[in-house]
Amino acid sequence: MLDKTVDDAVLGRPVSDEKEPVTGAVVAVLALAGIVVALMQTLVIPIIPHLPEYLDADAGDTAWVITATLLAAAVATPTMGRLGDMFGKRRMLLISIAIMIVGSVIGALSSTLIPVVIGRTLQGLASGVIPLGISVMRDVLPKEKLAGAVATMSASLGVGGALGLPIAAALAEYADWHMLFWVSAIMGAISAVAVVIVVPESKDRAEGSFDFGGSLLLSGGLVALLLGVSKGSDWGWGETTTLVCFGVAVVLFIVWAILELRVSHPLVDLRVAVRPQVLFTNIASIVFGFAMFAASMVFPQIVQMPEAT
Template sequence: MSDALARPAAAGTSAPPRSNAVVAVLALAGIVVSLMQTLVIPIVPELPKLLDAPASDTAWAVTATLLAAAVATPVVGRLGDMVGKRRMLMVSILMLISGSLVCALADSLVPMIVGRALQGLAAAVVPLGISILRDTVPAEKLAGSTAVMSASLGVGGALGLPAAAFIADNWDWHVLFWTSAALGVVSLLLVVTLVPESHNRTGGRFDLVGSLGLSAGLVALLLAVSKGADWGWTSGTTLGLGAAAVVILAAWGRWELKAKQPLVDLRTTAKTQVLFTNLASVALGFSMFAMSLVLPQLLQLPEQTGYGLGKSMLTVGLVLAPQGLVMMLMSAVSAGITKAKGPKVTLMIGALIVASGYALNIVLMSELWHIVLVSCIIGAGVGFTYGAMPALIMGAVDPSQTGAANSLNTLMRSLGTSFASAIAGVILAQMTTEFGGYALPAENGFKVVMAIGAGAALVAFLLASFIPKRNAGAEPAVVEGAGEATPVKA
């Protein structure tokens, strides 16, 4: 790998010719991973028939991905800091390819769950990619590159739904996973060819006890949250898992504070800038996922209900696809605001845009163009927040800790989405209307969820206001050989 690529130009000089290619390759990898997350949505209702298994069991094809992603994200992020972010990025993409191949060959439940779990292990691709950008992209281009990489999650999710619905409607469902595997291979080859390895590493020993403790605590917590509605929120299993999560995570925190080389440096995460960014991430994860729960159901419910639009899954995907493009377009705008005012301002603006989108959705939800408008407004806000949060994290931690720090921030967003799914599920299950002998979510139920989504975004705005205006102790976003760089304002 040439020195020109491995060591970016100093601030104020022209970028290496291939730095844009690095950003594009990493963003593509992020899009492929987010595609994996939406790939299975069109066939979820058909899985019991396709896999000859009860619906309660086939639901694990979704739950397994969630659990694997939660466990892998902080662990792989830490390993990236230790042994190389590019190396762990390639391992993550290999997990995606392996999982896709297993699912593509599956005709029964167990291999499907195994394959989906392997796909979930690739979830660290985006935080690893952002950390690689810090080490390889010139300082003056870091804000824009980070925003593009962050937006790749939304773009993949938005474009993946109509693509997956089209494939599922016209070909055998296994083609979904063959496509995912092929895209993974392309991403891996491009990473091997164009992405340099970072020289910022911590080395040292891996905190195996810490990783096992965090994994056990997260699995217990997410199982209680994601399966509580099925098992009963007051059932012994749900309460037992919740209590176990509290005990395990408390013991894990104590261990991490004493460990010489912890999996997660809790003292760093306690810094005001990191702490409030992560708390805001939980609130935003909650808010952003509410849209994914409400809008597709509104579009698919029968028109005879008086508020449903009676559209197919393919139409749902096409209606929601523009939000992904808006996220990508807004990444350049958010980067400009970050450079001028700092990522704190960008995060607060994004949170307000998200809140306004939900508020608008409460009164505009009866036409296709209403849904397109609302999803694009929320998508614009998400584009702002996704670009700002990594910038805030990287402005407060040492370059050798960016993999773990960004991965933890991603995990916080994931926890928010899990809680959103549980709470929205309870609301929509309780607020129903009778239609054709079935209980369907009522219009007011959707409005309550949207109001909660707006409120969560406003909570994120409030939390972001506590982030210091400027982190005097932050290290400049500069790598070895890059010369002087201007620190990113907080």
Template sequence: MGENDERARRRLSRSSPKWAIVAVLAFAGLCSSFMFTLVVPLQAELPHLLNASREDTTWVVTITLLVAAVATPISGRLGDMYGKRRVIIVLLALLIVGSTIAALSGSIVGVIIGRALQGAVTGVVPLGIAVMRDALPPERLGTAVALMSATMGVGGAIGMPVAAILAENADWHWLFWLAAALGVIGLLLVVVTVPEDVLRSSGRLDVIGAIGLAIGLTGILLFVSRGAEWGWTAPLTLTCVIGGIVVLLVWGWYQLRTKDPLLDLRVAARPAVLFTNIAAIGMGFALFASNVTFPQLLEMPVGSGSGFGLDMVGASLIIMPAGLVMMVISPLSGWLERTVGPRPLFTVGAVAIVLAYVFVLLWSSEVWHIFVANLLIGVGIGFTFAAMPMIIMRSVPANETGASNGLNALFRSVGTSSASAVMGGVLAAMSVTVDGVAVPTRAAFDVCFWLAIVAGAVAVVLSLFIPRQRSAEQHPSLPS
């Protein structure tokens, strides 16, 4: 970091109360993660509410995942170039516009457009982490990053019961009005509290690179998220995956040769960044595996032999504490990151997730078994999600933190999308009919838990290959 950038960073760190910056950015992160569980209570009723086929209404969920995955690394690069605060404001504005469109719409087209715009707001989390790196001293950075990372799980965990209660007691449009209101509050708080950032990278926006990345990722994610429904060997499915891979290969070749690439792949290929990003797929998979399996296990009828017969609100209240645990342990995550470093913290978190799924594989006959396992997953995700941004930021230049953390978020999105598709396919394929309704068997859940164990174990192994790094106070890529 140059002398001028260092002086600019010091001015930035003095411009606003640090606790206020962290709190506002965390609130924005909560708003973004809430978008993923916003329509969960409505999924079964969407065909009736929108007068559309079930296949068409699945796009209400899929489109948000696709846009989030594509927009996150692009918004990170835009933040590095034009200002992270400015891009965060734009993303929150898109959330407001998208929520309003969906709230005013009675057709599936309007809701899908609104949900697509809502997906773009996911980029505020890696951008918020990059702002914290610019504005906070090293001794506070780890805890703040842990809190910001925790919002990715907390928002969804808290939002699920809120959305369920609202869906049961009010018109479904109010879910989107609530999202719009949260966006307005978040935008105003960011405008008032978060200062203009001054650490920016030079160059121009790589429009060709952005388009190529969007096309390639869309092909891959369509294969992952819709392959089970379309058929894994169907022509459309194979076209998506093969086309996506080819486009990404050409995109990578172009990125290595263009002057101002969207993502510096040479930085992304550094061992610490590379292993962390690949491990992030496993962590995203393990997180979303619980989001798919645990609610179904809790809500399935008791007569199925595996379920507990809870309603949506009751199941959500069992799942919610895991998100709260992620937030509560963020100070501990920050202290551990400063004390032992982010790599051991990542390893411990991944081990905790593996143990959680082993526990539920052995004991899942009582509601409290699911509750305990989910709490342990909350601890594991809290540690790993806190460690990953710190590993990334210790390994990349300061002016590339937005894009690099956005890329890490992208890999997590690939993991969550994969979990959604794989778990959904397993549960659908291994089902029996109870009272005229197809429900997953106990063996289906066991297979899902084994898959999550494997994903977590791979992340543990990869974490051991991440090079050891110096402390945050000494590393040249972090402010001192």
């Protein structure tokens, strides 16, 4: 191949770009994985009003079918990114997709609350696919192709979310609700096979150890916070149990921040996070993310309410 390239250059013929098809395939496969993960996030939204009936539980408890996924995603995004730097981004990408498939199968085979919440938690752990995919692109793609590839990967979040709602609504209308999880498992399997075939492993590795303390404190703080938010209306916002949850969350987040500032290889580099460019970008992302999830979760429930309301 090298001789052919040299001959083409010497004779004045256009030098063929052998990387172009590979580049396109890598971007397409990673974007597909991102779409699958984003689709999984919105897959159960159309059936939220029916979950108490399907799972024989009250609405406050079935809300954890959504909350558990978001909680797992919040922890998985920095955790999987760090593990990918240490042990291989493609490897952790495949592990993330495999976890999502396992969670989807658990949900597909379950009809009670606890197993479905466990399945949705495992699905949420796949959210690390997005940062891992961007990291793989940074390592294996030519620099001139990187900006467009990252933009495509980022756009997969919106595409997956947009596709998830109508697909889920159609399945919920014309098929058993368990099909939502089977579809997620099948699409996850397809994306995993595509990653194995197309995406190369990055040889770059980060030094240092994994921040287990930071991961546990972040997880605990988020669990306490979301438990108080999700159950506060049932327990009472001024009740001791609710206030204890919020208090524990505040304490854990403070301890977590102190730890992250002291360890040499933190799960989240807070010094970078408070830089104006990063801080204001993250604030804007939180605002838009809140608006997007609020719209996608509230409107489907409103339009399914009885006409009299």
